[in-house]
Structures are given as structure tokens and as C-alpha cells.
Amino acid sequence: MTEADSDTNFERTGSRSTDADRRTDRDGITGQVVSVLWNRTENRPRALWRVLGVYMAALVGIFVLPALALAGTELPPSVSSVVTNLIAALTGLLVVVGVAKYVDRRPLTDYGLAFAPSWLKDFGAGSVISLAGMAVALPVSLFAGWVTISELFSGGAGANVLPLAVAFGVFTINWAFVAFWEELVFRGVILTSAVEGLRSRWLSDRGAVVAGVVASSLVFTIGHSPGSMGAFGFRMVLGLLLGAAYVWTDSLALPIGLHFLINFAMNNIYGLSNVREAPEIAMLIRPAFTGPSQFVQVYGLVNGAAVLSVAALTVGYVIFRNGDLRSRLSSTYLGGE
Numbered sequence: 001m002t003e004a005d006s007d008t009n010f011e012r013t014g015s016r017s018t019d020a021d022r023r024t025d026r027d028g029i030t031g032q033v034v035s036v037l038w039n040r041t042e043n044r045p046r047a048l049w050r051v052l053g054v055y056m057a058a059l060v061g062i063f064v065l066p067a068l069a070l071a072g073t074e075l076p077p078s079v080s081s082v083v084t085n086l087i088a089a090l091t092g093l094l095v096v097v098g099v100a101k102y103v104d105r106r107p108l109t110d111y112g113l114a115f116a117p118s119w120l121k122d123f124g125a126g127s128v129i130s131l132a133g134m135a136v137a138l139p140v141s142l143f144a145g146w147v148t149i150s151e152l153f154s155g156g157a158g159a160n161v162l163p164l165a166v167a168f169g170v171f172t173i174n175w176a177f178v179a180f181w182e183e184l185v186f187r188g189v190i191l192t193s194a195v196e197g198l199r200s201r202w203l204s205d206r207g208a209v210v211a212g213v214v215a216s217s218l219v220f221t222i223g224h225s226p227g228s229m230g231a232f233g234f235r236m237v238l239g240l241l242l243g244a245a246y247v248w249t250d251s252l253a254l255p256i257g258l259h260f261l262i263n264f265a266m267n268n269i270y271g272l273s274n275v276r277e278a279p280e281i282a283m284l285i286r287p288a289f290t291g292p293s294q295f296v297q298v299y300g301l302v303n304g305a306a307v308l309s310v311a312a313l314t315v316g317y318v319i320f321r322n323g324d325l326r327s328r329l330s331s332t333y334l335g336g337e
Contacts, residue, residue, distance in 0.1 A: 042333060044103055047197020051190050054095060055219060058185045061091025076162045077280045078170040085177035092181035096189055106332040111188030112252030119253040125317055126245070126257020133310030134265040137272050137302050138287065146291020146302075154286040157279040167282035171268045179260035186223070186239070187246040187255055191216035195247075196333045205334075209327045213243035226299075234299035234307070238262070241311045248318045250328040258314065266303065273298050 039046050045053070066084040075083070100108050141147040155164035162170065195212035199205060217239030226232040242255040266272040271283040275297050289296045296302055318325060 047193045050193045054099060054185060054189050057095040058092060062088040065091060074160060076160050078162060078167045082170050082174040085174055089177045089181040092185050096184055110331040111192060112246060114251060119251060122249060122251060122253035123257040126254045127261040129313040129317060130258050130261030130310050131265055133313050134262060134270060134306045136309045137306040138270050140302050141291060141296055144291060146296050147287045147289050149285060150288040151286040154283045156282045161280055164282050171282060175260050175264040178263055179256045183252045183256045183259055186216055186220045187243055188252055190219055191243055191246060192331055195329060209247055209329060213240060213247060216243050231299040234304055238307055241314060245314055247327045247329040248325060250330055272303055
């Protein structure tokens, strides 16, 4: 071999090495990008993207689709609300079924939907707890002189309202839809996904559960577009309560029951939201609020204290039910006790 041939071979070898290095670099960069998006171990998108995907689908279900379906209609407030939340519930259910089958590849029971006699018991307990806890608010405001009762068994006023019994029944269904789809999305999918994504060598299982409850509560709060710090704090506390109820029981039954009656009690039973003066809404008790707004507004201190009463009663029920307040959250990816 001549010296020239040797040089040529050396150049070819060097060129091949450079090309291989470049391919390795490209593979490395691509791999890093893919790693941010995809969990190779679990063969599914990472938790952040699963959460964002479900969240965006929920926004479409509650804002876009109902707006298209109800465009140009003039329905009674109760009917308009129930149709909106029926669409949202159906959208949420379809999204969750799709995620369970094609993304997470797990049963729906992983999202707290393991129906059994105990499920109805927890749902009923949550409903009674919320009804009792939220009952604190109105007597406090009455005692302080911040409210008067303007009407009992009020069907609402306006040209397009339903009779009280009918409107009350429709609102019952409406708040059941709200509780179902919001708990399925925010607790069943988002909280579960957050906990699974947060587990790492640096964060214990307990730490991941706590962080997941906080993260899902933050998403829940932002999703309700809080317009003030009071509204933000109220929603955040409510989200933490509902998230804790979910991980304490590994079921959506208790948080759905709590959520259902908190909404129903505030809007239609005790009229605690009437500070907004909604004459078209049916209420068993229609109060007229005159007290300081920081106390009697919808997200004021009085209603906030009532939610804390609900939280205290929930803690008592869970201790009675389980004997402790340990997390019982389990799933295909988390395992179980």
C-alpha cells in the first residue's frame, strides 16, 4: 500500500467516524425530545401531557360544545344549565374511556369508578356531610345581622322560569352531572396521573400523593377562572378537600357526594350564592345579603368556614370508615396495598 492510499483510507475512516458521531448526536437529541414527551418504560405519554390533554378536552366539553348546541335557544336557566353539564359529562366520560383504553391501557376502576354497595354508602355520606356542613353559613350570617330571608320555596322570577318542583328537580340533575364530570376529570384522571408522574427516586410515594393532590387542586382552581384571591383560596381549599377524599378512599364516591351537595346547597337549598342576586334561580331559601362583602360574598369568609366544617366532618367520617387517614390510592401503575 502506498502512502497516498494510506492517507485516503485514513480520511475515509475519519469521515465514517464523523458521520457516526453525527448520527449519534442526532439520535441523542431526538431521544431527549422523545423522552420529554414519552415514557418508554410505561409506553405512554408522560403525565404532564396526559393531564394537559384531558384538561383541554374538558374545556371543549364545557365551553365549546354546549355553546354550539345551545346557540340561538332561549331555555329556562335550569334547563340550559343541565344541558350544558350533560354535554360536559358525556364529553368527559368519552375522553376518559378513550384515555383508559388507548393511552393508559387500564380499567376505569383505576379512576375511582369501582361501583359497589360501599360506593353508594360513600356517596350518601358525602352528600349528608355537605348538607350539614354548609348549613352553618346561613345561621352565622343571620346571627350577625348580615342577611334577611326574603322568600321561602322560591321558584324564581322571570318570563322563562319553571315551576319550583320542576326547576328544583332539574337543578338536582344538573349538580349531579357537574359533580360527576368534574370529579372524574380532576380527581379520577388528573390527580391519579399527577401522582404517577411525580413518583421518583427523590419523592416518596406519600410525597407524590401530597404533591398530586396539590397539583390537581391547582388545575381545578385555575379551571374555574377565579377572579379574586378569595375565589382562588375558596376553590383551592375545596379542591384539596375533594382530592384528599379521593386518595383516602381510592374512590370517587365520597368526593362526588361532597361536590354534589356543596354546589346544590350553596345555589338552590340555602341560597348562599344569592349575594349575586339571581332572581331566576329556584331556591328553597332566598336570602338577601346586606353584610360586608368579605364575609357574605359567595367566596367570602362565612362560606369558607362552612367548607371547613364540611372538611372536618369528612375527616371524621374517613377515620370512622378506615381507622386512619392514610392514602389508599392504587392503580395499574401505582400498585395497591
